Amino acid sequence: AQSVTQLDSQVPVFEEAPVELRCNYSSSVSVYLFWYVQYPNQGLQLLLKYLSGSTLVKGINGFEAEFNKSQTSFHLRKPSVHISDTAEYFCAVSGHDDYKLSFGAGTTVTVRA
Amino acid sequence: GAGVSQSPSNKVTEKGKDVELRCDPISGHTALYWYRQSLGQGLEFLIYFQGNSAPDKSGLPSDRFSAERTGGSVSTLTIQRTQQEDSAVYLCASSPRQGEAPLHFGNGTRLTVT
Numbered sequence: 690a691q692s693v694t695q696l697d698s699q700v701p702v703f704e705e706a707p708v709e710l711r712c713n714y715s716s717s718v719s720v721y722l723f724w725y726v727q728y729p730n731q732g733l734q735l736l737l738k739y740l741s742g743s744t745l746v747k748g749i750n751g752f753e754a755e756f757n758k759s760q761t762s763f764h765l766r767k768p769s770v771h772i773s774d775t776a777e778y779f780c781a782v783s784g785h786d787d788y789k790l791s792f793g794a795g796t797t798v799t800v801r802a
Numbered sequence: 803g804a805g806v807s808q809s810p811s812n813k814v815t816e817k818g819k820d821v822e823l824r825c826d827p828i829s830g831h832t833a834l835y836w837y838r839q840s841l842g843q844g845l846e847f848l849i850y851f852q853g854n855s856a857p858d859k860s861g862l863p864s865d866r867f868s869a870e871r872t873g874g875s876v877s878t879l880t881i882q883r884t885q886q887e888d889s890a891v892y893l894c895a896s897s898p899r900q901g902e903a904p905l906h907f908g909n910g911t912r913l914t915v916t
Contacts, residue, residue, distance in 0.1 A: 721903060732806070732893055732907035779845065783903040788833060789858070790903050792845040 691716040691782045695793035702770055703801055710765040710796045712780030722763040723781040723790065724754055733779065739763065750774070775800045804828070806908035808894050814914045815884055823879040823911045825894030833897040834877050835904045836861075836869060840890035848892075851877060852900045884915045 696711040714720060721740050725733040737748025744756040754765045763780060780793040807826040815821050827834050836848040847861040851871045862868070866885075871877040881888055892911045895904030 723903065725907075730909070732808075732909040733895075734907070735905055738905075781845075781903075786901055788835070788850055788897075788901055788903055789847050790845075794844050 691718075691720060691784060691791045693780050693782050693791055693793035695780050695796050697796050698794065700796055700798045701801065702798065704772055705769050707766065707768050708770050708774075708798060710778050710780075710798070712763045712765065712793060714761050714763065714780075714782045716761075716782060716784065718784045720782050720784060722754075722756060723783075724748065724752070724763070724765050725779045725781060726750075727777045727779065727795075729776070736765070736778075770798070770800050772800050772802065774798060806894055806896055806906050808892075808908035808911050810911055811909065812912045812914075814916060817886060817915055818883055820880065820882045821884055821913065823881075823892050823894075823913070825877045825879070825908060827875065827877070827894070827896030828898075828906055829875075831896035831898050831906070832874070832900045833902060833904070834871060835895045835897075836877070836879050837893045837895065837904075837907075838890045839893055839910070843890075845893075848879070881913075884913075886915045889913055889915045 694713045702708045723738045724736040737746045739746045739756045747753045752767050777795045777797050779795050781790040809824045834851040838846045850858040853874050854871050866882045869879045895907040897905045
C-alpha cells in the first residue's frame with residue numbers, strides 16, 4: 690500500500706511570486722506520482738504525472754514537479770503564480786499496474802494581489 | 803461534451819431516502835472509478851469498473867452502497883437509506899485503459915443528507 694503526506698495544508702502567496710507545494714510518499718513498490726488541481730466547485734484536473742524517465746516533469750499552466758526517489762518526494766513548483774492559481778492541490782500515488790490512487794490531504798493555495 | 807459528466811451536480815435528500823448518482827465517462831474509456839470527497843476523510847476510493855464489471859468494490863463503505871455500469875459507458879452509484887454521514891462530494895473518473903490510474907475527473911455530485 691502507498692500513502693502520501695502533503696506537508697502544508699495552506700499556502701498563501703503573492704501574485705507573481707514563486708510557490709512550492711511539498712509532497713512526500715511512502716511505498717514498498719515502485720510508484721507513479723500525480724498532482725491534481727481542484728478549483729472551487731469543480732472536479733479534479735490532472736496537472737502532471739510522473740510515470741518513468743526524466744525526473745523533472747512539466748505540466749499544464751506552467752507547473753512542474755521533480756521526482757526524488759531517495760527522498761521519496763514529488764514537490765510541485767511554479768516560478769510565478771497568478772490569481773487564477775488559487776485552488777486546492779492534491780498529490781497522489783499509485784503502484785505500477787495499480788488503478789487505485791492514494792491522495793494526500795490537499796494544500797490550499799491562496800494567491801493575493 | 804469532451805469530459806466526464808456527472809448528474810445531478812447537487813442533491814439534497816432526507817435521511818432514509820435512496821439516491822442515484824449518474825456518471826457519463828469520456829467516450830471509449832474502459833476504466834471508470836468512483837471516489838468520495840468529504841471533510842476529515844479526504845478523497846477515498848469507492849469502486850473501480852473495467853468495462854461493465856467491477857473487479858474492485860473494496861472501497862464501498864457499507865452494503866447500502868452499490869454501483870453498476872451498462873454498455874461499457876454510463877455508471878450509476880446508488881445509496882440506499884441515506885445517512886447524514888453519507889454527505890460528501892461523489893466524484894467519478896475515467897481512463898482510456900484498464901488498470902490505469904484515473905486521469906479525468908468529473909465535477910462531482912454534492913450530496914447533502916438532512
